[in-house]
Amino acid sequence: MHDETATATDPDEQVLAVVGALNGVYADSLLLVGRILGDRRDATSATVVGADLAGIDVRLTDPDGDHDVRIDFPEPATAESQVVDAAMALVVTARERSGEPGTTSAERVIAEMGGIRTMLTRVVRVVDEHPHLRRITFRGGDLDTFAPLGPDTFLYVLLPPPGRTELTIDQGFSWESVGDMPQDERPVGAYYSMREWRPDTKELDVLFVLHGDEGPASAWAQRAAPGDPVALWGPRTAYAPPPTTTEYLLVADETGLPATAAIIESLPLGTPVRVFAEVASMDQRQALPERDGVEVTWLDRAGAEPGTTSLLDDAVRAAAPPAPTAYVWGGAESRCITAVRRYVRREVGLPREQVSLTGYWRHRDHEDDAYFDEDA
Known part of the structure; x- marks a missing residue:
C-alpha cells in the first residue's frame, strides 16, 4: 500500500x-x-x-x-x-x-x-482482516495476462471519480492525458502493494487500511463490493537485493506490511530477517509469516497519529546495525522512512544498491518535504 x-x-x-x-x-x-x-x-x-x-x-x-x-x-x-x-x-x-x-x-x-500498462479488472471478493484492514481480491479482464515483478510488486489502483460507479478510462490511459480530462471525469486512486498473486486462479489480493473517507481509495474500499470495476496501472517494483545479500532488515508501517509479508515468504527458509513494524495498536497487527530466522519487533503508536512518531528510526538505531552484506528494504510515511535511510546510508555506510527505503505516503504536515534524496 x-x-x-x-x-x-x-x-x-x-x-x-x-x-x-x-x-x-x-x-x-x-x-x-x-x-x-x-x-x-x-x-x-x-x-x-x-x-x-x-x-x-x-x-x-x-x-x-x-x-x-x-x-x-x-x-x-x-x-x-x-x-x-x-x-x-x-x-x-x-x-x-x-x-x-x-x-x-x-x-x-x-x-x-513507457512500458507500464493499464489493466481493467473487477472486485470478486471482500474480506475484513480486522476492523481497520480489508483484503480485496481482483480477478478477470486483463489480469489473465498479469505477472508480478517481485514480492513488493505495486500498482496504482485507479477508481471511478467520486460519485461515479463506472470507470472513465480504458487500457489506453496515460498520466499525460489526465490534465486534458474534465475534472469530474478524472480517475482517483493510490499506489498499493500486492499482497498475494495466485496464478492458478489469476486472482490478486490487495490490503487496504481503512481510515474513513480521508482519501479516495480508502473511501472506495469502505464500500467495495464484488463486481466493482477498477483499473490497475503497473506493475512496478523497488525490491532488488544484491546476490551477495546474507541478511535482511525490513522496516514498515501499516502501508508497507503487505509487501513485508510477501518478501519474507519469498526468502529461503532460515534466512536471517529482522522486521520493525509500526502499527496503530497491538490489536491492529497484520499477519506476518512465522519462520526460523525471522525476528519481528512490533512498535505500538499507542494513540499517536500515523506519520508523527520516530518509532521506526528509534528502534532501528537502538538495535544492532545491519551487517555490511545486509539488504535494507522498507515502506512507510516519507519523513519517517527518510530518517531510517539517513541512518543506514550515512552512519552505517551501506551503499545505495543495498538500500531501498521508500516513502509510501506523506503526512499532511510534511507536504513541504516533497521529495527526498535517496542518498539522504
Whole structure:
C-alpha cells in the first residue's frame, strides 16, 4: 500500500515536488539539462532555485563560478498534472541535443514508465482482516495476462471519480492525458502493494487500511463490493537485493506490511530477517509469516497519529546495525522512512544498491518535504 493521493493536486505542490526531485533523486539528469540547455557544458553541479508552470530557474557551477539560467519547458504546463511530464521532457531534449551517450536516472524512469500498462479488472471478493484492514481480491479482464515483478510488486489502483460507479478510462490511459480530462471525469486512486498473486486462479489480493473517507481509495474500499470495476496501472517494483545479500532488515508501517509479508515468504527458509513494524495498536497487527530466522519487533503508536512518531528510526538505531552484506528494504510515511535511510546510508555506510527505503505516503504536515534524496 502506498501514497493515498488523488490525481488532482495543488499546482504549487506539484512545482515544489519537481524542484525537490530534480535537486535530489534526479540530480544527474538536472546536470545534463543545465549543461546542454543552459549552455554551460563545463558545469559540474546544478541546482533548481525557482520554478513555475513554464519552466525552471537553475544555478549552474563551472570553473568560472555560478551562473543563473532560465530553462523553459518545451511546452508550458497548462495543468498541474503536466508539470512532471514537462520536466521530464527537458531531459529528453537535452539528451537529443547533447549527442552524448549514457543514461541518467530520469531517463531510466522514463523508459520504465513507457512500458507500464493499464489493466481493467473487477472486485470478486471482500474480506475484513480486522476492523481497520480489508483484503480485496481482483480477478478477470486483463489480469489473465498479469505477472508480478517481485514480492513488493505495486500498482496504482485507479477508481471511478467520486460519485461515479463506472470507470472513465480504458487500457489506453496515460498520466499525460489526465490534465486534458474534465475534472469530474478524472480517475482517483493510490499506489498499493500486492499482497498475494495466485496464478492458478489469476486472482490478486490487495490490503487496504481503512481510515474513513480521508482519501479516495480508502473511501472506495469502505464500500467495495464484488463486481466493482477498477483499473490497475503497473506493475512496478523497488525490491532488488544484491546476490551477495546474507541478511535482511525490513522496516514498515501499516502501508508497507503487505509487501513485508510477501518478501519474507519469498526468502529461503532460515534466512536471517529482522522486521520493525509500526502499527496503530497491538490489536491492529497484520499477519506476518512465522519462520526460523525471522525476528519481528512490533512498535505500538499507542494513540499517536500515523506519520508523527520516530518509532521506526528509534528502534532501528537502538538495535544492532545491519551487517555490511545486509539488504535494507522498507515502506512507510516519507519523513519517517527518510530518517531510517539517513541512518543506514550515512552512519552505517551501506551503499545505495543495498538500500531501498521508500516513502509510501506523506503526512499532511510534511507536504513541504516533497521529495527526498535517496542518498539522504
